[in-house]
Amino acid sequence: MAITNNRLTKEQYEQNFSDIRPPFENKTAAVVEANRCLFCYDAPCTKSCPTSINIPKFIKQISTDNVKGSAHTIFISNIMGAGCSKVCPVEKLCEGACVYNLLEEEPIQIARLQQYSTMKALQENWQLFERKPANGKKVAIVGAGPAGLSCAHVLAREGVEATIYEKEEKGGGLMTYGIAAYKVTPQFCEDEVNYITSIGGIEIKYNQELGKNLSLSDLQQNYDAIYLGIGVGVARQLDIPGEDLLGVVDAIKFIYELRDKGYSAIPIGDKVAVIGMGMTAIDAATQAKRLGAKEVTMIYRRTQEEMPCTEYELNIAKLDGCEIIWLAAPKEVKGVNGKVTQLVCHVMKLGEPDISGRRSPVDTGETITLDVDMVIKAAGQVPFEDLVKGSSLDNKNGKIVIDNNSATNIQGVFAGGDAVNGGKEVVDAVQAGKDGAAAILRYLKLF
Amino acid sequence: MADISSSFLGIKSPNPFWLASAPPTDKKYNVLRAFEAGWGGVVWKTLGSQVKNVSSRYSAVDYNGSRVMGFNNIELISDRPLEINLKEIAECVKLFPDRAMIVSLMADNDRNSWHELIKKVEDTGAHGLELNFGCPHGMTERGMGATVGQDPEIACMVVEWVMEVAKIPVITKLTPNVHSVVPTGRSVVKAGTNGLSLINTIQSVTGIDLDTFVPNPNVGGKSVFGGYCGPAVKPIALKMLTTIAQDELTRTVPISGIGGISTWRDAVEFMLLGAGNVQVCTAAMKHGFRIIDDMIEGLNNWMDEKGFKKLDDFIGKSVPSITHWEDLDINYHIIAKINQDKCIHCGLCYIACEDTSHQSIRLDYGKPYNTYSVIDEECVGCNLCKLVCPVDDCITMEVHRKGDEYINWKEWQKRGLPLNDH
Numbered sequence: 001m002a003i004t005n006n007r008l009t010k011e012q013y014e015q016n017f018s019d020i021r022p023p024f025e026n027k028t029a030a031v032v033e034a035n036r037c038l039f040c041y042d043a044p045c046t047k048s049c050p051t052s053i054n055i056p057k058f059i060k061q062i063s064t065d066n067v068k069g070s071a072h073t074i075f076i077s078n079i080m081g082a083g084c085s086k087v088c089p090v091e092k093l094c095e096g097a098c099v100y101n102l103l104e105e106e107p108i109q110i111a112r113l114q115q116y117s118t119m120k121a122l123q124e125n126w127q128l129f130e131r132k133p134a135n136g137k138k139v140a141i142v143g144a145g146p147a148g149l150s151c152a153h154v155l156a157r158e159g160v161e162a163t164i165y166e167k168e169e170k171g172g173g174l175m176t177y178g179i180a181a182y183k184v185t186p187q188f189c190e191d192e193v194n195y196i197t198s199i200g201g202i203e204i205k206y207n208q209e210l211g212k213n214l215s216l217s218d219l220q221q222n223y224d225a226i227y228l229g230i231g232v233g234v235a236r237q238l239d240i241p242g243e244d245l246l247g248v249v250d251a252i253k254f255i256y257e258l259r260d261k262g263y264s265a266i267p268i269g270d271k272v273a274v275i276g277m278g279m280t281a282i283d284a285a286t287q288a289k290r291l292g293a294k295e296v297t298m299i300y301r302r303t304q305e306e307m308p309c310t311e312y313e314l315n316i317a318k319l320d321g322c323e324i325i326w327l328a329a330p331k332e333v334k335g336v337n338g339k340v341t342q343l344v345c346h347v348m349k350l351g352e353p354d355i356s357g358r359r360s361p362v363d364t365g366e367t368i369t370l371d372v373d374m375v376i377k378a379a380g381q382v383p384f385e386d387l388v389k390g391s392s393l394d395n396k397n398g399k400i401v402i403d404n405n406s407a408t409n410i411q412g413v414f415a416g417g418d419a420v421n422g423g424k425e426v427v428d429a430v431q432a433g434k435d436g437a438a439a440i441l442r443y444l445k446l447f
Numbered sequence: 448m449a450d451i452s453s454s455f456l457g458i459k460s461p462n463p464f465w466l467a468s469a470p471p472t473d474k475k476y477n478v479l480r481a482f483e484a485g486w487g488g489v490v491w492k493t494l495g496s497q498v499k500n501v502s503s504r505y506s507a508v509d510y511n512g513s514r515v516m517g518f519n520n521i522e523l524i525s526d527r528p529l530e531i532n533l534k535e536i537a538e539c540v541k542l543f544p545d546r547a548m549i550v551s552l553m554a555d556n557d558r559n560s561w562h563e564l565i566k567k568v569e570d571t572g573a574h575g576l577e578l579n580f581g582c583p584h585g586m587t588e589r590g591m592g593a594t595v596g597q598d599p600e601i602a603c604m605v606v607e608w609v610m611e612v613a614k615i616p617v618i619t620k621l622t623p624n625v626h627s628v629v630p631t632g633r634s635v636v637k638a639g640t641n642g643l644s645l646i647n648t649i650q651s652v653t654g655i656d657l658d659t660f661v662p663n664p665n666v667g668g669k670s671v672f673g674g675y676c677g678p679a680v681k682p683i684a685l686k687m688l689t690t691i692a693q694d695e696l697t698r699t700v701p702i703s704g705i706g707g708i709s710t711w712r713d714a715v716e717f718m719l720l721g722a723g724n725v726q727v728c729t730a731a732m733k734h735g736f737r738i739i740d741d742m743i744e745g746l747n748n749w750m751d752e753k754g755f756k757k758l759d760d761f762i763g764k765s766v767p768s769i770t771h772w773e774d775l776d777i778n779y780h781i782i783a784k785i786n787q788d789k790c791i792h793c794g795l796c797y798i799a800c801e802d803t804s805h806q807s808i809r810l811d812y813g814k815p816y817n818t819y820s821v822i823d824e825e826c827v828g829c830n831l832c833k834l835v836c837p838v839d840d841c842i843t844m845e846v847h848r849k850g851d852e853y854i855n856w857k858e859w860q861k862r863g864l865p866l867n868d869h
């Protein structure tokens with residue numbers, strides 16, 4: 001057993017990481033699907049999209065060949081409509097609520113239709129928004145992820161100058177550095193960021209890290225308001241013996257490297273254990289498999305009933321050949337010569353419901369041992385606790401606390417996205433950015 | 448199994464489905480394929496003097512992704528030499544003696560031309576003639592086609608010429624491009640036509656190319672009004688058929704129903720409104736002759752289900768149920784009912800009634816699904832909600848009579864009963 005990179009040929013990598021939600025082949029295919037849409041009133045799909053895209057309207061616009069109008073309908077509610085169309089877990093959002101489900105029929109392929117219009121807009125660089133004349137106000141945004149970009153776009157539309165400070169050298173946040181490579185490509189992420197900023201009035205300053213070469217007070221001095229869209233950080237520590245052995249890796253870092261360096265550069269084990277059953281865990285497991293790991297086993301301390309990922313996501317992992325062990329919690333990582341060789345788990349059973357309403361797992365006293373050479377930790381992410389606390393921001397375990405006006409406890413400082421909710425979806429972060437922008441506009445008395 | 452064989456003016460065919468006079472019937476090759484596929488008969492593409500066609504010739508109306516809801520053409524009568532047509536007709540009759548062979552005619556507008564043409568056609572062994580008084584384009588400018596059909600006197604004159612020589616049954620095909628088909632219908636029946644057929648195509652503009660600004664079909668940058676047919680014209684054809692089936696004089700002759708027939712269901716509807724048989728063009732042009740299979744099987748199964756042994760058992764059955772508005776029962780009242788178990792919460796009934804009808808549907812907001820229910824007192828029983836509902840039998844119209852007594856508008860007025868209850 002060994003951890004090595006470059007396990008597959010170029011063709012194999014390409015095939016393994018090809019687009020999981022491919023676009024419609026052509027206009028006819030899109031229009032056939034668009035015509036299936038019933039054009040519901042007060043549509044359930046729209047109510048189930050966190051950004052409330054007027055779905056029946058944009059679909060109708062595809063069927064009348066008003067693709068520009070369709071793209072505008074999407075972007076007015078969600079400027080990352082293109083990215084969302086590729087990464088949204090639609091089975092629990094818009095498509096999950098489509099009335100066709102109630103007829104036991106396939107729901108409308110909302111995301112693929114959304115992709116049809118928005119990708120055309122990106123490709124043709126359609127400028128669908130006009131900026132209001134500059135009003136002299138300046139806002140600093142920290143983080144060029146979905147929340148920050150969405151906030152910046154609304155502000156730019158309203159004539160505000162938005163400056164985004166981003167610690168990485170590329171924009172897009174976890175869209176660029178976190179989401180599975182078979183959902184979006186680096187090129188797409190870059191194009192999407194460029195499309196968003198092409199409206200004008202948005203400047204992104206890269207390699208600028210709040211808390212390092214930048215402080216909140218600097219920003220407060222130079223800007224009329226501040227929006228924090230810094231997301232969340234690394235994967236939660238397991239706090240078990242052996243966590244520092246060679247071969248134990250953080251899922252976020254693992255995926256970051258994968259997205260940053262390319263498939264063949266990423267070392268992967270023969271037998272990989274992934275701890276957790278959220279989106280990140282699924283993405284880590286499926287991508288470990290697609291990088292050429294022989295066996296991938298997912299470990300989760302509860303059962304399928306309680307798992308945080310959707311059934312659709314679970315099925316991707318299953319179809320990729322990942323094994324799943326329910327009711328197992330990591331106890332210890334064992335190693336030889338400083339390298340991982342085994343993962344020991346407690347066997348759990350379900351007890352009484354906890355505060356989240358989910359039945360909490362209790363130790364049965366038994367254990368199981370897996371022979372592995374790599375352990376990927378994906379049991380939730382931790383917020384940037386030091387940064388948040390160091391800036392005297394009200395917080396809950398590092399998650400920034402805001403009121404229903406997106407405002408933090410510090411006057412003129414607003415926040416949203418993963419940094420506040422602890423980690424949801426891109427589409428939630430986009431909505432948070434819109435809410436933040438609206439709050440800032442009210443604060444600056446521009447509304 | 449029911450007997451679906453048909454005898455129209457004594458012309459026998461194994462089923463009541465004929466192909467209408469049009470491209471599907473314009474040469475031996477097509478007609479033999481049609482007979483092999485199982486069609487009961489054909490009306491050969493209209494013969495007359497030599498013409499020349501243009502290109503392009505057709506255009507269509509698509510609706511919500513469904514192609515060819517309506518079809519439009521600017522073709523003329525047969526553009527093949529008469530002698531070839533006649534020779535091929537004779538060959539087809541010989542090869543398929545059990546199928547109906549009707550020949551459509553549009554001679555030049557003089558007695559001699561008609562007489563000569565009829566004699567030549569009768570020599571082929573064809574079983575009947577159909578007079579094309581309906582073609583709405585190209586031929587009209589020459590005083591033929593619809594020009595004849597639109598003027599009862601000219602139509603009468605031509606039919607009289609025809610009847611002077613015709614030895615086989617004569618069907619006169621009516622044009623719909625008139626305020627009413629009845630005057631011409633009466634006039635040609637008086638002149639002696641043995642039967643009627645309707646409708647021919649309706650003058651139309653199917654659409655305009657939004658890039659070139661030229662209407663369809665485009666012939667070198669120009670267009671003309673074309674003849675409209677296909678599913679879109681069926682309701683108009685059914686109405687026209689009914690007026691012929693109800694008129695005292697025209698109903699005395701057999702009627703061949705045409706216009707937008709694509710399925711056995713469409714055919715049955717025409718027959719219920721008095722058509723002795725039916726003719727099909729667009730549906731065959733869209734799908735080919737193979738549609739005949741289901742037409743035959745569907746008709747058979749339906750007749751068995753309803754207990755009809757032969758076509759005459761149901762032909763004309765619905766004619767009496769179309770009446771005058773003032774004879775309708777005002778006490779008959781229906782109220783929509785939404786089956787909550789079937790409802791998929793699309794809200795289409797609500798928005799239709801709320802914006803355009805009687806605000807009779809209540810909306811209770813939910814996330815993501817709203818609940819919709821009918822406000823009985825407000826519902827006028829218009830059917831709109833039921834029509835727009837995408838789920839079969841989810842909205843039903845329940846009878847809640849306003850009174851036991853049948854009372855019509857004339858009686859209502861006589862008694863001075865209240866108006867405008869809504």
Ligand SMILES: Cc1cc2nc3c(=O)[nH]c(=O)nc-3n(C[C@H](O)[C@H](O)[C@H](O)COP(=O)(O)OP(=O)(O)OC[C@H]3O[C@@H](n4cnc5c(N)ncnc54)[C@H](O)[C@@H]3O)c2cc1C
Nearest residue numbers: 143145146147167173174210230231417418424425426429
């Ligand atoms: C592995 C993984 C898979 C996922 N898959 C999906 C998916 O399929 N679909 C989906 O909808 N969502 C998915 N998500 C969630 C989604 O990526 C996030 O919810 C979303 O990106 C949150 O947006 P954000 O703007 O709040 O934060 P982020 O995207 O995290 O953006 C924050 C930005 O702030 C920058 N930043 C952080 N700290 C500082 C600082 N101190 N100074 C300057 N800049 C800073 C970061 O570099 C980053 O660019 C996934 C997440 C993970 C981890």
Ligand SMILES: Cc1cc2nc3c(=O)[nH]c(=O)nc-3n(C[C@H](O)[C@H](O)[C@H](O)COP(=O)(O)O)c2cc1C
Nearest residue numbers: 467468469493520579647676677706707727728729
């Ligand atoms: C391309 C085309 C050519 C036609 N040519 C004739 C014709 O020569 N003579 C005629 O009587 N009717 C002609 N018709 C009319 C059809 O016979 C028929 O009356 C009409 O199309 C309505 O039937 P449908 O809806 O089934 O097509 C033609 C129709 C089409 C589409």
Ligand code: SF4
Nearest residue numbers: 049084088093094111
């Ligand atoms: S943004 Fe996501 S949830 Fe909203 S409509 Fe598009 S695909 Fe669905």
Ligand code: SF4
Nearest residue numbers: 037038040045098099
């Ligand atoms: S619920 Fe489905 S059918 Fe209705 S508008 Fe939305 S996508 Fe269309």
